[in-house]
Amino acid sequence: MADASRFLRRTAGLLPGRKTPPSAGLVASLWTDQLATPVTARPALAGTVSADVCIVGAGFTGLWTAYHLAGLAPDKRIVVVEREVAGFGASGRNGGWCSALFPVASLAEAMRPALAATIDEVGLTTAAEGIDCDFAKAGYLRLATTPAQAARLRTDAGDGWLDASAVAARVRVAGALGGTFDPDCAALSPAKLVRGLAEAAERRGVSIYEESAARRISAGRVDLAGGTVRADAVIRATEAWTPELPGCSREIAPLYSLIIATEPLPAAVWDEIGWRERFTLNDNRHLIIYAQRTADGRIVLGGRGAPYHLGSRIKPAYDREDTVFEHLRQTLGTLFPAAARAEITHRWGGPLGVPRDWTPTVRFDPTTGLGSGGGYVGDGVAAAALAGRTLAELIAGHETPNTKLPWVNRTPRQWEPEPLRWLGINAGRMGAAATDARENRTGRPSHLGKALELLTGH
Numbered sequence: 123m124a125d126a127s128r129f130l131r132r133t134a135g136l137l138p139g140r141k142t143p144p145s146a147g148l149v150a151s152l153w154t155d156q157l158a159t160p161v162t163a164r165p166a167l168a169g170t171v172s173a174d175v176c177i178v179g180a181g182f183t184g185l186w187t188a189y190h191l192a193g194l195a196p197d198k199r200i201v202v203v204e205r206e207v208a209g210f211g212a213s214g215r216n217g218g219w220c221s222a223l224f225p226v227a228s229l230a231e232a233m234r235p236a237l238a239a240t241i242d243e244v245g246l247t248t249a250a251e252g253i254d255c256d257f258a259k260a261g262y263l264r265l266a267t268t269p270a271q272a273a274r275l276r277t278d279a280g281d282g283w284l285d286a287s288a289v290a291a292r293v294r295v296a297g298a299l300g301g302t303f304d305p306d307c308a309a310l311s312p313a314k315l316v317r318g319l320a321e322a323a324e325r326r327g328v329s330i331y332e333e334s335a336a337r338r339i340s341a342g343r344v345d346l347a348g349g350t351v352r353a354d355a356v357i358r359a360t361e362a363w364t365p366e367l368p369g370c371s372r373e374i375a376p377l378y379s380l381i382i383a384t385e386p387l388p389a390a391v392w393d394e395i396g397w398r399e400r401f402t403l404n405d406n407r408h409l410i411i412y413a414q415r416t417a418d419g420r421i422v423l424g425g426r427g428a429p430y431h432l433g434s435r436i437k438p439a440y441d442r443e444d445t446v447f448e449h450l451r452q453t454l455g456t457l458f459p460a461a462a463r464a465e466i467t468h469r470w471g472g473p474l475g476v477p478r479d480w481t482p483t484v485r486f487d488p489t490t491g492l493g494s495g496g497g498y499v500g501d502g503v504a505a506a507a508l509a510g511r512t513l514a515e516l517i518a519g520h521e522t523p524n525t526k527l528p529w530v531n532r533t534p535r536q537w538e539p540e541p542l543r544w545l546g547i548n549a550g551r552m553g554a555a556a557t558d559a560r561e562n563r564t565g566r567p568s569h570l571g572k573a574l575e576l577l578t579g580h
Contacts, residue, residue, distance in 0.1 A: 147207035147332070149441060151215050151470040152383040152422065153313035158254075161317070163207050167331035167349045173201040175517060176344050176353035178336045180204035181213035182502065183495045184359035185319045186510025187517075192326035194518045200328045201351055203344060205335035209316035211361055212474050212502060217381060217412045217424040219402050220244055220507075221262055222306035225499035226481045229528050236527055238306040240508040244315075245308060251325075253318030255310045256417035258400040262307035265289060265298050267457070270567045271406035272299045293397040295405075295457050309400045309414040312503065336360075338368055341490040355517050357486075358494040361502070362473035365434035372536040373477065374497060375547060376436050380446045380471030381424035382454070383416070384464040392419065394460040408554040410500070411453060421461055423454050426500075427555065428471065430547040433540055441471045474500045478535040484509045485531050486516035493517065497534065 147163050148154045154161070175191060177184040180202050188200050204210070222237035224230040245257050266272035276283050279302045289301045320330055338345040343352055360367065362376035392398070402414045411425040428443045447469050455462030477483065477497035482505055486493035493516065495509035496502075512524040524530075537543050 148210060148313070149215050149438075149470055149472060150468075151313070151381070152416070152420070152468040153215060153218075153311050155468070156311060156418075157313055157317060161207060164330055164332040167201075167203055167334040167346055167351065170350045170352065171201060172199075173329075173351055173353040174198040175200045175355045175357065176351040177202045177357045177359055178339060178344055179211075179359035179361065179363075180208035180320060180330055180332070181211045181359060181361060182316060182319070182506035183213075183361065183509050183513075184357070185213075185316065185323055186507045187357055187359065187495070187513040188328040188330075188510075189319060189323045189326060190511045190514035191517055192323065192328050194514055194520065196327065201353065202323070202328060202330045203334040203336060203346060203351060204330065204332045205363070207332045208320040208330065209313055211363065212472055213316045213506070214313040215381075215470055215472050216312050216474075216500075216503065217379075217402075217422060218310050218312050218414050218416075218503070219262070219412060219501070220257075220259075220308040220310055220503040221402070221501060222304070222504060223262075223501045224482075224505070225501055226479070229481065232528050234306075236508055236524060237504050240504045240511070241306055241308055243511075244310075244504065244507050247322075248315065248318065251318065251322040253315060253322065255312075255315035255318060257308055257310045257315075258417070259308035260399040260401040262304040263289070263292060263301055263401050263403040264304070265295055265301040265403060265405040267295065267297045267299065267405045267407075269299065273567050275302060275406045276300065278302075290396070292399075292401070293403065294395055295403075296459055297456075298405075303401075307402050309402050309416075310503070311417070315503075336367065339492075341492055353491070355486075355491040355493065357513060357517070358492075359496060361475040361496045361498070363436065364475065364496065366436070371434065372539065372543075373534070374434075374475040375430060375478075375537055375543065376434055376473035377426070377430055377476050377547065378428035378440055378443070378471055378473050379424055379426055379500060380428055380441075380443055380450065380469070381422060382447055382450045382466050383422045383468040384420045384454070384461060385467050386419040387421065387461060387464060391460045391464075395458050405457075408557045409551075411450075413457075420467075421454065421458065421464070423450050424471075425450055425453070427551065429551065430544060432544045434543075436473050440473070442469065443471070446471075474498070474502070476500075478537045481532070481534060482509070482529055483532055483534050484512050484516075484527075484529055486513060488516075488519070
């Protein structure tokens, strides 16, 4: 009752978020605050090191590649180099969805079985390695909260359509007209997962060097700020930071996604919302949002809408965009009126990697020894785990069903040069917001929305 009374005395989300010192090298977020032990950087690489495989980037792609390769080929010396600390990028600060979603509809069906199996594999691996990342596979609920959203979603849903009463039996979202349910999704704490995965890779003999920024990647060699790695195979797993490497400026566009987290909500509020299981949810708007119920009883809500910065620039200041945070707070209150007065304890964000054709890619050339994985468009928790296993199999020379998936060794389209890239991406962002506003006014699907879907492949 004390918690409920304290909650009800608050004004509608106007109190500042709790200020907590970030773990060393990691962006301050709910996820970093929940880590059991403080983060300290591993030693940086100095001098020249020889290895069989060098992986650049200690996020999910790089660490899963190292982990699986160490299991497939325990005799190989595997080195991972990271410019900050393991989990610094999107892997440590995303919304915590481990889903079978794939950003391009034309490949989604072919990718689905492998991604769904990967979710279960992540759960089994974390259990086997003792990684307590709050993993809970309860599915994903996609809602229609306007007539236009319902028209689009119902067309795609077929027999899988849930009417308003069926949705309300799972969760009470204001204005929900119906939705669909996908069993292949787990909620988790990404920082706990990525930090635990780094330790699991080390237990398999992988060497991880942090605060070791790669300056140039070439066949057989990675030049760092303080040394060099010579390796037969070099794998780039740098996601949103890829454009900062020489020759890679048009491969990936770093687009920002921002997140807020509430305080732990009182039982009475959860009873009113009716969100008992830890399934993830969003609605069918064009400017994407995503939410989960955390293990400690908070709502984490994220979304797009922050601007793309000219020249694919990435700066810590871009992780915070007050207008987007305020929009997310208002969205929280709109979807869950019972939580409208919750204190927002955490606000954070960061860039994710988006290729020009919206299609993630896994590549490895055994002739040059060069490989890469990434471009997940925000759906990277399970996809990066699958990419890591696939890269490990490719490097080890194994032919498997994973190595035959359609995202393997494809040639992605390059982004346009600046300023065309800046103009196009920000026009698309504003167009998505305008489309949502128009559909909310008219109740009908917008022709502009259809054009955006064609542009992105969704």
